[in-house]
Amino acid sequence: MLPITDFLSCTDPLDEFDSLSYHQTQHAKTYVTGLAAARSKTVTGIAREVLPAQGDRALNKFLTEYDWDEDQLNHERLEELQKHGETRWSQDGYIIIDDSVFQRTGKELPGAGEFYDHTEGEPVWGQDLVYAFYTDDKTSYPLAFRQYEKADNEDQDEETKYDLAREIVTELEEEVGVPEWSA
Structure with missing residues (x-):
């Protein structure tokens, strides 16, 4: 399978969300693109197939350790x-x-x-x-x-x-x- 070289357009609204920093937005766009388009839906697989990813460790850290407000993110998603x-x-x-x-x-x-x-x-x-x-x-x-x-x-x-x-x-x-x- 060819690598995914850019984020899917459905992730564009994430750029406007206040609940995520710039780097968190990039990780979120990587994760969403990978869930939708990558063959492997694991963190390692997404990081391998979605080229804008900064590696599986960075993506895993975003999902498990970053401090972000999930409720605010969900509210912004529903507003969108x-x-x-x-x-x-x-x-x-x-x-x-x-x-x-x-x-x-x-x-x-x-x-x-x-x-x-x-x-x-x-x-x-x-x-x-x-x-x-x-x-x-x-x-x-x-x-x-x-x-x-x-x-x-x-x-x-x-x-x-x-x-x-x-x-x-x-x-x-x-x-x-x-x-x-x-x-």
């Missing part, structure tokens, strides 16, 4: 989507709130634990994400998510999946500006 007719929220749209268990093998992964997986019909080791997703007849895209974590001990207050869903709804209404429609 509202600028375009094909992705703008519609009164015919739906916001879906659900959770998914992603099976994992690593015991040291943040939030990993034993969760009941409805598709398997039994508990599995993994991570559980509660998320909101927008869909209408033109488009579908994620809005927000929270990782559900079980309390380590009985003395700890455990935030439920419903609590996380309420947090997401409040954020979408108050901070992101998702319109409220009534039936």
Whole structure:
């Protein structure tokens, strides 16, 4: 496969986001370009195939160690989507709130634990994400998510999946500006 010599045009809006520094923007554009166009979706594969990358170590450091505001980045992403007719929220749209268990093998992964997986019909080791997703007849895209974590001990207050869903709804209404429609 030929190397990817430039960022995809879909990454251009990242240049206008205030949540990322110049270098963080370059890493984000590398990562998004690699996820969309590279054959290998690993950090090493993306760094090898997307030539503007500054190496897999720099890209990995961006993803795991850089200090950036994920919520602000997500808000800017959602604002960008509202600028375009094909992705703008519609009164015919739906916001879906659900959770998914992603099976994992690593015991040291943040939030990993034993969760009941409805598709398997039994508990599995993994991570559980509660998320909101927008869909209408033109488009579908994620809005927000929270990782559900079980309390380590009985003395700890455990935030439920419903609590996380309420947090997401409040954020979408108050901070992101998702319109409220009534039936």
